[in-house]
Amino acid sequence: MTKEPKHCSFCGIEASASVPMIAGTEGYICEACVMLASQVVSSWGKKKELADMQGPLPKPAEMKAMLDQYVIGQDLAKEILSVAVYNHYKRLKHVGSKTGGLGEADQSVEIGKSNILMIGPSGTGKTLLASTLAKIVGVPFAVADATTLTQAGYVGDDVENILVRLLDVADGQISRAEWGIVYIDEVDKIARSPEQAFGTRDVSGEGVQQALLRLVEGSQVKVPTKGRRKDHSGSDSVMVDTSNILFIAGGAFPGLEKHVEKRLQPPKTAIGFHAEVSNPDDKPSLEQMLNATQPDDLKRFGLIPEFIGRFPVLAPLEPLDVDALIQVLTEPKNALVKQYQQLFAFDEVDLEFTQDALVEIAEKAIARNTGARGLRGIMEQVLRKTMFDLPSRTNVQRCIVNAEVIRGEGEIQVVERDGVADGGDLKRLSGGE
Numbered sequence: 001m002t003k004e005p006k007h008c009s010f011c012g013i014e015a016s017a018s019v020p021m022i023a024g025t026e027g028y029i030c031e032a033c034v035m036l037a038s039q040v041v042s043s044w045g046k047k048k049e050l051a052d053m054q055g056p057l058p059k060p061a062e063m064k065a066m067l068d069q070y071v072i073g074q075d076l077a078k079e080i081l082s083v084a085v086y087n088h089y090k091r092l093k094h095v096g097s098k099t100g101g102l103g104e105a106d107q108s109v110e111i112g113k114s115n116i117l118m119i120g121p122s123g124t125g126k127t128l129l130a131s132t133l134a135k136i137v138g139v140p141f142a143v144a145d146a147t148t149l150t151q152a153g154y155v156g157d158d159v160e161n162i163l164v165r166l167l168d169v170a171d172g173q174i175s176r177a178e179w180g181i182v183y184i185d186e187v188d189k190i191a192r193s194p195e196q197a198f199g200t201r202d203v204s205g206e207g208v209q210q211a212l213l214r215l216v217e218g219s220q221v222k223v224p225t226k227g228r229r230k231d232h233s234g235s236d237s238v239m240v241d242t243s244n245i246l247f248i249a250g251g252a253f254p255g256l257e258k259h260v261e262k263r264l265q266p267p268k269t270a271i272g273f274h275a276e277v278s279n280p281d282d283k284p285s286l287e288q289m290l291n292a293t294q295p296d297d298l299k300r301f302g303l304i305p306e307f308i309g310r311f312p313v314l315a316p317l318e319p320l321d322v323d324a325l326i327q328v329l330t331e332p333k334n335a336l337v338k339q340y341q342q343l344f345a346f347d348e349v350d351l352e353f354t355q356d357a358l359v360e361i362a363e364k365a366i367a368r369n370t371g372a373r374g375l376r377g378i379m380e381q382v383l384r385k386t387m388f389d390l391p392s393r394t395n396v397q398r399c400i401v402n403a404e405v406i407r408g409e410g411e412i413q414v415v416e417r418d419g420v421a422d423g424g425d426l427k428r429l430s431g432g433e
């Protein structure tokens with residue numbers, strides 16, 4: 001035996017007075033690695049506990065019905081998501097986990113994880129769907145914005161911050177975080193641009209994709225705790241196993257649909273009287289588009305094949321039209337109109353929107369191209385003055401908002417308790433124009 005210094009066989013640190021080693025027959029282990037290993041092992045047991053703890057998993061149809069209470073339209077995406085989320089948690093419950101207790105299921109069939117990629121314009125409900133699903137299943141949920149990871153792709157530690165957030169939401173319980181859902185927004189922005197596919201090196205977007213891969217494909221990730229929680233071992237990081245975390249990515253992927261559409265409707269080459277007249281409104285359905293979307297389209301868009309491969313479930317969302325936006329305004333449990341009506345009701349005032357006002361709001365939102373996201377801003381702007389004046393008045397019974405108000409061509413009509421309809425009074429009160 002030579003007198004070579006002892007090294008930890010796990011992390012390689014050299015033994016010293018401050019770093020004692022525990023010797024095994026073949027190697028050594030340092031104290032820090034013992035701590036980490038202990039954390040990993042103790043989380044194995046908790047997974048089984050959690051599987052027993054949770055209530056029954058809602059069936060896909062039940063999940064969709066619950067989604068319907070919060071999210072307007074997007075039936076296809078809801079169905080796809082319900083099935084994917086159901087399968088994900090059914091798999092976890094039955095198998096426990098790779099390392100947890102064994103279920104009765106046939107262990108020879110290993111069911112792979114199916115992360116989900118949502119494709120649809122901004123403000124159509126992607127984030128809302130993901131967060132509502134997490135609520136339905138009762139697991140921790142965290143959102144990450146892929147664009148903020150751009151720089152960190154080089155440094156390599158920002159991606160772990162996604163797990164810091166998830167761990168926070170899980171009250172520091174590692175085993176809970178390990179069953180959570182992470183939504184990664186704007187993944188289309190980390191595509192490398194097609195022009196840069198050859199020649200110039202564009203590593204930033206691709207670098208982030210690579211960094212995310214490690215997280216998404218399931219591995220033990222060292223997550224800094226930065227004093228957020230005191231853990232008995234005194235260590236400032238914990239190990240989080242991402243193999244059971246459901247990752248949902250989303251993006252607008254502008255131009256992707258045109259690409260697919262083109263393949264669905266090859267340009268008509270027939271000329272002359274007998275040429276078929278193709279109806280421009282005769283667009284392929286969302287389902288047809290989805291079935292036609294191939295990994296190649298995403299690759300051409302600038303996602304790397306490994307990344308695409310990790311998101312085998314595609315869920316398309318459609319832009320919200322006027323009718324859908326009016327539904328968004330009025331129907332969900334926490335619809336904006338309901339929220340403002342409640343705010344006014346605290347002052348004992350009825351708030352009313354005429355149908356044409358709702359249409360006008362929806363059209364304004366469409367013009368802004370931000371989907372349902374723009375609705376709140378429009379509502380705030382429309383109601384601001386009234387919300388400023390109203391608390392100072394005592395005899396107002398009703399406020400009526402019509403289309404002129406939305407267009408900025410009129411004032412909100414105020415009905416007082418003695419029955420006098422008055423648009424001018426409020427105008428005077430607020431300074432008028």
Ligand SMILES: Nc1ncnc2c1ncn2[C@@H]1O[C@H](COP(=O)(O)OP(=O)(O)O)[C@@H](O)[C@H]1O
Nearest residue numbers: 070071072122123124125126127128328372373
């Ligand atoms: N389909 C929808 N049904 C109900 N509300 C919606 C819908 N789409 C968007 N919203 C509303 O618009 C806001 C932004 O939606 P979000 O889910 O963040 O859009 P995305 O992630 O697709 O950009 C949400 O707060 C939600 O209130």
Ligand SMILES: [Mg+2]
Nearest residue numbers: 123126127185
């Ligand atoms: Mg979003």
